[in-house]
Amino acid sequence: MEWRDEGILLSVRRxxxxxxxxxxxxxxxxxxxxxxxxxxxxxxxxxxxxxxxLDVAWRARLEDHIGTFTVEPVRSxxxxxxxxxxxxxxxxxxxxxxxxxxxxxxxxxxxxxxSEQLLDLLGQNEVWPLAYLKWEVSLLExxxxxxxxxxxxxxxxxxxxxxxxxxxxxxVSRQGAGDWADRLLPLPPVLRGDGPAPxxxxxxxxxxxxxxxxxxxxxxxxxxxxxxxxxRFVAAxxxxxxxxxxxxx
Amino acid sequence: MSSTKDIEALIxxxxxxxxxxxxxxxxxxxxxxxxxxxxxxxxxxxxxxxAATARECLNCGNIGxxxxxxxxxxxxxxxxxxxxxxxxxxxxxxxRSGVFKGRYHVLGGTLSALDAIGPDELRIPRLVDRVAxxxxxxxxxxxxxxxDGQTTAHYIADQLEGKVTLTSLAQGVPIGGELDYLDDGxxxxxxxxxxxx
Numbered sequence: 486m487e488w489r490d491e492g493i494l495l496s497v498r499r500x501x502x503x504x505x506x507x508x509x510x511x512x513x514x515x516x517x518x519x520x521x522x523x524x525x526x527x528x529x530x531x532x533x534x535x536x537x538x539l540d541v542a543w544r545a546r547l548e549d550h551i552g553t554f555t556v557e558p559v560r561s562x563x564x565x566x567x568x569x570x571x572x573x574x575x576x577x578x579x580x581x582x583x584x585x586x587x588x589x590x591x592x593x594x595x596x597x598x599x600s601e602q603l604l605d606l607l608g609q610n611e612v613w614p615l616a617y618l619k620w621e622v623s624l625l626e627x628x629x630x631x632x633x634x635x636x637x638x639x640x641x642x643x644x645x646x647x648x649x650x651x652x653x654x655x656x657v658s659r660q661g662a663g664d665w666a667d668r669l670l671p672l673p674p675v676l677r678g679d680g681p682a683p684x685x686x687x688x689x690x691x692x693x694x695x696x697x698x699x700x701x702x703x704x705x706x707x708x709x710x711x712x713x714x715x716x717r718f719v720a721a722x723x724x725x726x727x728x729x730x731x732x733x734x
Numbered sequence: 735m736s737s738t739k740d741i742e743a744l745i746x747x748x749x750x751x752x753x754x755x756x757x758x759x760x761x762x763x764x765x766x767x768x769x770x771x772x773x774x775x776x777x778x779x780x781x782x783x784x785a786a787t788a789r790e791c792l793n794c795g796n797i798g799x800x801x802x803x804x805x806x807x808x809x810x811x812x813x814x815x816x817x818x819x820x821x822x823x824x825x826x827x828x829x830r831s832g833v834f835k836g837r838y839h840v841l842g843g844t845l846s847a848l849d850a851i852g853p854d855e856l857r858i859p860r861l862v863d864r865v866a867x868x869x870x871x872x873x874x875x876x877x878x879x880x881x882d883g884q885t886t887a888h889y890i891a892d893q894l895e896g897k898v899t900l901t902s903l904a905q906g907v908p909i910g911g912e913l914d915y916l917d918d919g920x921x922x923x924x925x926x927x928x929x930x931x
Binding site: 536564567 | 753847849880885889891905919923926
């Protein structure tokens, strides 16, 4: 068995003294693991940083074997994000979430395309949080927990939609919510693609998507908790929005 | 065969050491037996001593033979600087260079979502305590230039922000390095950290 593809490196784990087991998110084969011989060596280790875009060739005797990868760098993203707290936290959140929820060896081409675009925007902190939010919504959709925010689940109307049902993921209008309002999740305009997307709305929208990641997606994956990296990204975004500064260089 | 049972057991143990396999372990054991008085006996004595006395420094996490290591007890090293490293091997590497004259703090790893290593699994709370009680003015984050290393550095920076000056090691071209052989990431980091001549 043999194939070649381009992919995003999601994780690296040491294997024995000199090798590494990597997980790559590829366009045609989804999340795929394999061994990189000499993957902890001085020449290859700098290439094998999570988020890197790699050209990978996989080879195994049988398809269900873990197999071995030979890798070549296409572009590194690590150096761009090392000194940037938000970008680094964002990269960790994306790779950790993909590694967490993608099924093994199942192609998700649209999600792959969106993930690659999102990672290529790293470092552009003025647009990245909004791009990340949209990516998280598409991740939920791809995993079967898409939000239906077009009309109110109660009244069927499309005006004054300000809540999301935590159960169905459908929008609820102020009128339709009635006494149940305090049990519903916020639906800021940014989540529907409306308005100028201020930081406060993005933060609120991330709380809503975070709920679905945790209560629905993670619960379905054997009650594993959502990776801490996602929470750290939200915290870093909040801190940046509140105007805090970076490490002294 | 039974007469060589202990030797075989020794070879098996040696083969588990990093960098050694069954063949090289066999060679090493044979060498030690041939140099019994000169190497094997002193080595066995030293191993027994180290096994009995080696322990982690309660203050910084360095490995020594007492509860508080020599670096932490030395008044000369109390210059208000703490260098934070991932592992004892990193501390020893810094000491070999002789460039740092302050004290250390060994984290014992880095944050890792994959391995479920969070802040509580590292010695970060102890570092925050030390900064508060040892009159620290600067914390140097000498963590690896990897995604996990830098994620940990930023997390520590968040914990200590406003309490102390925070610095990190420079990243770029190694001494003796040729640009042609460097990866893109290192060249990018070096360009960003360029300085006036």
